Amino acid sequence: MAKIKRIACPYCYETYEPRTIGFRCNARLSAASQKRCGRARDEVLQDRMGERGEVGPAFFGPDGRQPKASCPECQGETSYRICPVCHMTLPAQFGVVANRLIAMVGAKASGKTVYMTVLLHEMMNQVGAAYGASLMGSDDNTLRRYRDDYQDHLYRDGQLFGGTRPAGATDNRVAPLVFRFGLRRRVRFKERPQHTVLSFFDTAGEDFNSRESVEVNTRYLASADGIILILDPLQMPAARRLVREGTQVPGGEGVDSPVNVLSRVTDQLLTQDRTDSSGRIRTPVAVVFSKMDAFTHLLERGSPLLAHPSQGDGRFDVEDSRNVHEEVRQLLKEWEGVAIDQLMENTYSRFRYFGVSALGAGPTADARVAATGIQPYRVADPLLWLLSEFGSVPRTGRG
Ligand SMILES: Nc1nc2c(ncn2[C@@H]2O[C@H](COP(=O)(O)OP(=O)(O)OP(=O)(O)O)[C@@H](O)[C@H]2O)c(=O)[nH]1
Ligand SMILES: [Mg+2]
Ligand SMILES: [Zn+2]
Ligand SMILES: [Zn+2]
Incomplete structure (x- = not known):
């Protein structure tokens, strides 16, 4: 059957x-x-x-x-x-166009909300222009919430976010932000628009340790076509000793080590039968190290992370991405994060490392965007890699 x-x-x-x-x-x-x-x-x-x-x-x-x-x-x-379950109005052509759910997970204060806000802003502006792509909110609620709660808060008011509230809290049932990513692609000399529905759910860091929110998150991870795992090097003790002077490091309650977060996410995925014949998880995972502005002073000239690949031809640059992946793997050794690399190698068949900075500089002491403004650094790479894995964005060079 x-x-x-x-x-x-x-x-x-x-x-x-x-x-x-x-x-x-x-x-x-x-x-x-x-x-x-x-x-x-x-x-x-x-x-x-x-x-x-x-x-x-x-x-x-x-x-x-x-x-x-x-x-x-x-x-x-x-x-x-x-939707027969939640009754939300579905995007036009839902079920006909590709529908990709992207789950974004990470520890408390690892930078998820800031990253998501800047990523979407970049996709709608610079990256969209370079790729000839459009990103549009799929419903009024997404448009309004993205603008009022995220974009204006950060870009217009220069303010950072308070911690995101857990998804399990009864008074806090918040719908994910749903966007339509459109790309004009030439197929056999004809231009054809291609749409992909992207869903982003801004989880709270504590969602991965509190019991009530595990259920929502299990379903979220179970349905994900791709995962953006945000790991904060400032939450790794060895990396903390290397940071640029004046960097504020997160501390106190609820801060969890990246390897613990990775283990919990892995445990959830393993219970869902998402493995291939080698027993490894086949969901593509972008492992994104955030807040890289705190480390750029240590990078050597010619470092792949410091390169700014041109996005002019609207293709995902595979070679550049592989170089960054290897460089981050080296950094992980300096940060005493080899356990992360071993866990990734042993349990995932499709993963890639990224280093990003959503803000481009550390925030001010009163939790505002630095006077130099928001200068994002490589924030779109993880999403473009996932889209290229789905076949929604073309690549250059060898896969
Ligand atoms: N240096 C630097 N700090 C950053 C950057 N992005 C975020 N931060 C810092 O990290 C803090 C937390 O960022 P959020 O995006 O709110 O973190 P979160 O992962 O959403 O946290 P929860 O919602 O509590 O799980 C910010 O208030 C900033 O202080 C960055 O690009 N560079
Ligand atoms: Mg948050
Ligand atoms: Zn639904
Ligand atoms: Zn009627």
Whole structure:
């Protein structure tokens, strides 16, 4: 018996068969019946995603692979397709275009929220221009939240973020940010737009040690097509001794060593049967060392990490990426992080190291962006590598 393909919702990460996708009446006057469905709060939406707005009624039954269906109440036609589990409106062409869930995980204060904000900003601006790509919020909620809670906070107000609150907290059911990444690709002399749905879930560092949030995160990791694992060298004792003078190092409660975080993520992935014939996990993992601005003074001239590869031709530079990977592996030795490298080699079949700085400089003492502004450094590399692994972004040179 052929196995029916299940897809994962970019909002709740539950998986289901595409034909079970539901619809939501648009609550406009129906030309067919002269009736209009009323709007009301959707309990499921509220429960799952904390959405309290009034919306048209949800209905199920018609094959969810169709782009449209007629409401059984008012006979009006609707093109709003919804997730059968969380009732969020799904992106246009969901189930038809590639859908990739990217999980971002890391210890508390490792720099996830800052990184995600800067990464998305870069993708929408510089990187987007270089690759001829567009990145657009897939729903109003994503657009509004990205702008108000992330982008304006950091770029306009120059402020850093308080710790992200754990996903398990009942008053904090926050939907992930969902974007559509579009790229014009030439296939046999024809330009064809290609879309990939990307879902980012800004987890709280403590999500990986508190019991309540393990369930959400297990599902999140289980459905992920790619993982961005943020490791903070400032949380490694040997690396801390080498940092640029004046660097603030995180300390105190809740700070966990990168190798412990990696072990926990690995344990969760191993329980989900995500391994290949060699017994290694096949989900691609970008292992991203954050806050590299604290270490650039130690790098030698000609260091691959200091190179700024051109992105002009809109291809992922494989050779540059391999060079950085090897350099980070060397740095890991100096940072007494060989255990991380061994764990990666032994348990993952597709992984790559990256070194990034989202801010480009350490923050000020009162937790603000430095006066020099935000000068991101290699932040897009991990996402572009994952996209190139999915075949959504072309590469240069040998794979
Ligand atoms: N030097 C330097 N520090 C950074 C950089 N990015 C983040 N930081 C510092 O790390 C702190 C934590 O960053 P966040 O992005 O809020 O960390 P997080 O991983 O989201 O933390 P939780 O939400 O608590 O899990 C910031 O307040 C900054 O002090 C960077 O690029 N360079
Ligand atoms: Mg955070
Ligand atoms: Zn859902
Ligand atoms: Zn209706």
